[in-house]
Amino acid sequence: MKTDAVTELQYIEAISRVKKIKGFYIHLIVYLVVNMMIVFINIRDLDIGESYFKMENFFTAFFWGIGLTSHAFSTFLPNWIFGRNWEEKKIKELMEKEKSEKWE
Incomplete structure (x- = not known):
């Protein structure tokens, strides 16, 4: 059975993940809305016979x-570069290093 501390840590990680996903979807919506506005403004400002397809x-x-x-x-791919559980391994490594330096 999992301890309360582990369950709470998983809950905090889930909250963090949900916030990251929400932030991405807000970014996507803003991207779409702003770029649609830019397209409409650019089309409105075209001269007769002028092509829209300019850089x-x-x-x-x-x-x-x-x-x-x-x-x-x-x-959506946070472990793509550093691999699975990279942060946890690095934290443990640094804690062990600090603990060994403290006692020397």
């Missing part, structure tokens, strides 16, 4: 999209 019309969506993609990776 300056896509800068915001492209570079912000790169940021949104990295936000998605950090939210």
